[in-house]
Amino acid sequence: MVRMNSNRIEVSIILPTYNEVENIESMIHEIEDVCTNFSHEVIVVDDNSPDGTYKKVEALREKYPSLVLIRRFHERGLSSAVVRGMEDAEGKFFIVLDADGQHDPSVIPKIYESLKSFEIVVASRQKNRKGYGKFSLFRKLLSKVGNFLTTKILKINVNDPMSGYFGIRRNEFEKISEEMNPRGFKILLEILFRSRTKNITEINYEFKTRKFGKTKLNFIVVLDFMISILEIYFYPKLSADFLRYGIIGVSGIFVNLTVQFIANNIFSFNAKTAYFSLSISVILGFIFSVTSNFMLNNIWTFQQKKFKFGKDWFMALSRFALVAILGLLIQISVWMLVLGELKLYLSGVNFQLLNLSSNLIGILASTTSNYFLSKRFAWRISL
């Protein structure tokens, strides 16, 4: 989308929102109150929040004509919302902040001033210890671990690379926008890594506690963040999605074996029915692991196309199960084929070792095909 007004303004302020109905109004008022000395627009990027955040924004457009609302219907995610806001923004400078009141808008004019001399400006919670506000121990720890990983692995030397409050010049964003792979909460981290500019400064501010509502940063987001660091580092050699799929696959093996173990203990008591009970256990193990794998991939690996529980969810699960059955066939065929070959050429080697290696090759082959097939057919994401 390109808006027709070609008179560039100074600053585009980008507010990603998801369920911020109680916070968004005061946030916009506060921003407008402090942005009096420069031309600006406020862009709210809302992912069709169920609480109707966008309605509040629409209502405020009368009072603030420069207020822009982008309502996304098919996408979710903080980082991608921010990128979307930047793509539509008209300002020379972009400033991003959370809409829940944790980021004090009075810092905006300072960020703006700094952007005149620096490409990227990070509003940092770190330098001043009190800057954390009232904050859970878990969150503090998380922040520390994240900071450690980013400085040591990505070699980014900013005090608060996970901050959601920062400014960047349009030019700098345009330089890296094509390489961006915005996912989860890692937006600033990715910008810092891709941009590689040294022309960065930090401004300290006090990180407040949330006014209303609750954080969307959960266990999944945290796990995702760790994977994202690897993804940014290895990109494009490693697909983080594939890694996620693989990790879930391993968890599925545990689910499968546990269910089989329990079922075996329940069913197989006498020799006559042993064969039957064993098959039941195998089938139950398969059903449970396929379902848990599906649920985990749905909320993690393919979260951008997440199915809500209902008819579509079941249809997707069925397609996923079909892919899994096919995968099983692939795994067994590859296993047998490779084992046959290995036995021929490495006749002196221990059979168990050959058997294990061919089985692993089979698992690798089926995981790879399962990944692509379920992405394409179960979640209908084009490859």
Ligand code: GDD
């Ligand atoms: N459009 C959109 N879509 N916005 C979202 C989404 C989403 O899926 N998820 C969260 N947001 C918005 C929230 O509405 C809020 O305005 C802002 O993004 C931050 O979300 P919070 O859920 O409040 O995050 P937080 O306070 O736990 O996390 C903060 O600290 C992290 C590091 O500890 C944020 O500043 C993060 O950016 C930061 O990485």
Ligand code: MN
């Ligand atoms: Mn928050």
